[in-house]
Amino acid sequence: MISGSRELTILRELELIVHAGESVAILGQSGAGKSTLLGLLAGLDHPSEGELLLFGESLTGLDEDGRAALRNGRVGFVFQNFQLLPTLTALENVLLPTELSVQNHREQRAREWLARVGLAERHDHLPRQLSGGEQQRVALARAFVTSPELVFADEPTGNLDPHTGERIIQTLFDLNHEQGTTLVLVTHDHALARRCDRCLQLVDGRLDAMELSEATS
Amino acid sequence: MSRRQVMGIGALCGLAARSLRRDLRAADVRALLIALMLAVAASTMMGFFLDRLERGLVRQAGQMMGGDLVLEQSDPFDDGLRRQLVEAGMRLSDQVDLVSMASRESAFQPVSIKAVDEAYPHYGSSRIDRGQGSEEVEHGPARGELWLSPRLRQLLDIELGESLQLGQSQFEVSAWLEREADQSTGFGSLNPRVMMHVEDLEATGLIQPGSRLEYEILAAGSAQSVEQLSPLLERLRQDGVEVRDVRHDRPRLGSALERADTYLSLAGLAAVLLAGVAVALSTRRYVERHLDSAALMRCFGASQATLIRLFGLQLLVLSVVAALLGAVLGLVGQALLVALMQPFLPMELPPPGWLPLWLGVLTALAVLGGFAGPTLLRLRRVSALKVLRRELDPLPASAWLMAAVAAGSFGALMWLYSGSFSLALGLLLGGLVALGAMWWLGGLILDALMWLVSRVAPGARQGWRHALQLGARQLTRRRSLSLGQLLAFAVTFFAMAMISLVRGDLVTTWQAQLPVDTPNHFAINIQPGERDAFAEQLAEISEARSDLYPMVRGRIVAINGQPPREAVPAEAQGENALRRELNLTWSSELPKGNRLVEGSWFDGVEVSGDWYAEVDNGQPPEAPISLESGLAERLGLAMGDRLSFSVGADTLTGVVTSIRDLDWDSFQPNFYVIFPPGVLDDFAHSFITAFHLDPLDASAGQTNPLASLVEAFPGVTLLDVDALLGQVREMLDQVTRAVELVLVFVLLAGISVLYAALIASHPVRAHESGLLRVFGAGTRMMARIQWAEFAIMGLAAGLLAVLLAEIAAAVLYLAWLDLPPKLHPLLWITLPLSAALLLGCVGQWLSRNIRRQAPTASLALLGDT
Known part of the structure; x- marks a missing residue:
């Protein structure tokens, strides 16, 4: 992945396969290119070189x-910043x-999901009337409401205090297991990464596998 | 591909409606809606009112003419023509004008008879006195009755109830005719008026071959009906029928009305301009916010097409709602306006039409489409990555497109409003260049003010000076946003200044056009032998009087040697001047109020007293003549053309050596053709003059000064045109009032723009204020900083606006309104200062909530996205 007019190489020689139902954590320091990688994986951006497949379909020609x-x-x-309107x-x-x-019972499902994240009573509140943790729970409900096959999480606890962050992560993994969703999580928090099936570290634009014990240290 | 069904248009509409409903919670959408609504309300209110006023003015002009359409010829009209007119939706009234002799016992007096039918008058009312004081009536005399000009009372020594002989019949004098509903004939006929029923005319035996009769059909109907009749009218003109059409042949008030009309449409244009500014300001924030939701939607899998349809629909619904609300508001507003104005309006306004409503809706769509439409493309191109990167994509190409579409739709609107493509294009191109220049100039002014502030308050740490510094710094910190707002305010002040400047100069010009000592009497038939004595006696009773001009009656018999009808363009076939005798005069000097536009005056032309007797090579010599520019234009005549006149039994020819402009509204003796002295002297002539007499103050025991004049010069005819002058004055007053009222509305529209601008920039200001509060600024300090910031902005905008106004006014006066340009030094002081004061106060007042808010709330206003 090359960015900017000065040809800054962000990601290189990178090979990653995420299997259905798997949870993968991508670790890295600030500026390592974690979010760029996530953008590529989700098809929000396209690579300068190389090929990407999502649900088995190549993104290259799209x-x-x-x-x-x-x-x-x-x-x-x-x-990370919730992105609630x-x-x-x-x-x-x-x-x-x-x-x-076009979906049926959309509102009912949305209400159910809000209830699942413990915000049934707060459905008519605007984001600014909610705390950071509550806002991220709304975002979680929003991520799962369409019953997706794949969830991307970009530093989901980055803007939260440790206690609230922990609760959010718990909810995220609970929902993930329950729904059998594939999860790709980008974080710099090793404790969080440890909870995933697989852990990868992004250093100098390369992705290296990490042992779980390594991640915990 | 997607496992789910793609959204249908119905679902999309539902989504758009839901989104819009949710959107209404956002301040920017409310500001956009309000701005759009106010703009549409202002423009439709103005549109409605102007439309009605315009139609009212036309009707009043119609009243003066006696109908919307007047046909005149010397033979009776046939019934086929009447049927055609009625089928086109016109109401008809027949009228016959003739000059005859009226007699009572041994007294004889030539009178100008106007015979009218039951349908007379179409518009307005006549004022008569049946012996019980003045009354307004909307009909003519009954059969067997006559209404007489009060002048005849003295001339014929006759009283109400007595009989007057006209031709072979006697009629009872039933009323004095103080004012006719229509002044169409004006003083074309110089004899006192007798009004009678048209069916009595037969019995008088006055209708005979060779008698000078004018048959008239006065037709009243809608503008569409008149328009529909255009081909017929054209044919009639070619057949020699004199056709007067209220839209084209407004009598006498022409130039004042035309200017008013131009002014009013100019004001309408200013309102549209302000609408554009308000919407542009509100749209900016709206789009910024929607970039976020568009990016999020992209993340969730929305396609470009879905986004463009979604936001397009939202904007469409928004503009239609705003337009309808605005139009209703405009309708209510104009009704209030009319109710408010009714006591001052001497005429009744016709009901509001549909056109302004459509114009309002169209305005909303065009303004919003023009300004917000191109930004849709930005939304469409928004990348989902924005959500991750929290940045805006650079949009180099579409910025041009945006400007082009906005300019295009704006130009189309101006075209619609002004009705002139070249004007709209000129304004548009000029506007774009001006915008670039304004950006640059605004930057210079802002820099200059900053420098000034830094000199005034160097290093101040408290109080007003400190606030001034901080306020100035706020402006420079977000320079391009400040410049954008400065431009918006400047355009607003500029529009308001223009409208008020032009109003002031228009009204002054109108007042100057008919000063208090405008002649209100004419004296005609002054014989050459009486000339000096009359002038001497007149000088004793009137200070304001014109020169005495000789008058010789002459008819144009040839133009460049050809019969006139063959020599002039087709559209001039029915020209009055070809059908009637003209009053020719001579003068050694250019008459007052006349202006040479081509050629030179007769200076140095030596014409001896027996000029006409000198025959050169068997050909009569040709005299230099000066021609009035309007007539020259209508007849297609230019310098060097030769006009031959039959005067008495002779024919004489003149060569056009100069062309003059003159003011037909001036109530001075005016002439189409002027000869140098020495050419016409030997023909039978009399003199004419105009003079002003103050109204008689009977309580002071004043005697009528005219009585002595009449006594000394019994042959001289005196005409009192005070009533006519009064009517013209009244009309000018009314137009002036309308113009003032429109100014108020432009001001209101301008204030709505200020409001929209402040609301739209509210979040940014709130954020800044929140930060200042966090850093420890007190409420009072905050208020001062806000005041200083807005006031500096106002001062800069005011300076820029006054500069623009001077330039634009000069161009406008020269090119459009036909007034001499001038500088307005007072405006250079008042406008920037009042702009600073206004913006300072309004801005501070609108920011009061920000000051009251806790810093956290202010900071949260910007949101995370």
Whole structure:
């Protein structure tokens, strides 16, 4: 992956296969290119060289729209900064991804998901009326509401205190196991990474496998 | 491919509606909606009102003409023509004008008879006195009755109830006619008026071959009906029928009305311009915020097409809702306006039409489409990565497209409003160049003010000076945002300044056009022998009087040797000047109020007293003549053309050596053709003059100064045109009032723009204020900083606006309104200062919530996205 006019190589010689149902953590320091890698994996960006397959389909020949169609309803996202729309209530934020396709009982499902993350009573609150942890729980409900096959999480606890972060992670993994979802998690938190099936470290644009015990240290 | 079904248009509409409903919680959408609504309300209110006023003015002009359409010829009209007119939706009234002799006992007096039918008058009312004081009536005299000009009372020594002989019949005088509903004939006929019923005319035996009769059909109907009749009217003109159409032949008030009309549409344009500014300001924030939701939607798998449809639909619904609400508001507003104005409006306005409503909706769509439409493309191209990277994609190509679409739709609107493509294009191109120049100039002004502030308050740490510094720093910190707002404010102040400048100069010009001592009396038939004595006696009773001009009646019989009808363009076939005798005059000097546009005056032309007797080579010599520019234009005449006149039994020819402009509204003796002295002297002539007499103050025991004049010069005819002058003044007053009212609305529209701008920039300001609070600024300090920031902005915007206004006003006056350009030094002081004060106060007031808010809340306003 090459970025900018000065040809800054961010990722190189990178090979990664994520199997269905697997949870993979990608570790790395700030600026190591974790988010760039996540963007590539999710088809939000395209690599300067190399090939990417999502759900077995090559992303290389697809334009933005093609990649978007591939994601539609099959991929969930959890962001570090929550990315809730400030003018939408909690319920409406959860509803947002369901609105792009024709689905039945959308609202009912969105309410169920809000209840699952413990925010049934707060459905009509705007993001600014919610705490950081609550906002991230809304984001979790939003990520799972379409029953995606794959969830990408970008530093999901980055903006939260350790205690709240722990609760969020617990919820994330519970939902993941329960739904049998594939999870790709980007973090710099080794404790968090340890909870995944597999752990990879991004150093100097290369991805190295890490032993779980290594990650815990 | 996707395992789910792609969204149908119905689902998309539902989503758009839901999104819009949720969107209404955001301040920017509310600001956009309000800005759009106010803009549409202002423009439709103005549109409605102007439309009605315009139609009212046309109707009043119609009243002066006697109808929307007047046909005149010397033979009776046939019924086929009447049917055609009625089928086109016109209401008809027949009228016959003639000059005849009226007699009572041994007294005889030539009178100008106007015979009217039951349908008279179409518009307005006549004022008569049946002996019980003045009353307004909307009909003509009944059969067997006559209404007489009060002048005849003295001339014929007659009273109400007595009989007057016209031709072979006697009629009872039933009322004095103080004012006619229509002043169409004006003083074309110089004899006192007698009004009668048209069916009585037959019995008088006055209709005979060779009598000078004018048959008229006065037709009233809608503009569409008149328009529909255009081909027929054209044919009639070619057949020699004189056709007057209220839209083209507004009598006398022409130039004032035209300017008012231009001004009013200019004001409408200013309102649209302000609408554009307000919407552009609100749209910016709206789009910024939607970039986030677009990126998120992309993440969730929305395609470009889905996004563009979604946001397009949202904007469409938004603009339609705003347009409808705005139009309703505009309708209510104009009704209030009319109710408010009714006591001052001497006429009743026709009901509001549909056109302004459509114009309002179209305005909303075009303004929003023009400004927000191109940004849709930005939303479409937004990358899902924005969510991860939290950055905006650079959009080099679409920025041009944006500007082009905005400019295009704006130009189309201007075209729609001004009705002139070249004007709209000129304004648009000029506007774009001006915008670039303004950006640069605004930067210079802002820099200059910053430098000034740094000199005024160097290193101040507290109080107003410190606030001034901090406020100035806020502006420079976000320079391009500040510049953008500065431009918006400058355009607003500029529009308001323009409208008020032009108003002031228009009204001054109008007032100057009919000063208080405008002649209100004409004296005609002054015989050459009486000339000096009359002038002497007139000088004793009137200070404001024109020169005495000789008048010789002459008819144009040839143009460049050809019969006139063959020599002039087709559209001039029905020209009055070809059908009637003209009043020719001579003068050694250019008459007051006349202006040479081509050629030179007769200076140095030596014409001896017996000029006409000198025959050179068997050909009569040709005299130099000066022609009025309007007539020259209508007849297609230019310098060097030769006009032959029959005067009495002779024919004489003149060569056009100069062309003059003159003001037909001036109530001065005006002439189409002027000869140098010495050519016409030997023909039978009399003199004419105009003079001003102050209204008689009976309580002071004043005697009528005219009485002595009449006594000394019984042959001289005096015409009192005070009523006509009054009507013209009234009309000018009314137009002035309308113009002032429109100014108020442009001001209101301008204030709405300020409001929109402040609301739209609210989050950024709140964020900054929050930070300042966090760093320890107190409420008072905050208030001062905010005041200083807005005031500096206002001062800069005011300076820029006044500069633009001077340039634009000069161009406008020269090119469009036909007024001489001038500088407005006072504006250079008042506008920047009042702009600073206004923005400072309004800005500070609108920011009061920010000051009251806890810093955390202010900081949260920007949100995370």
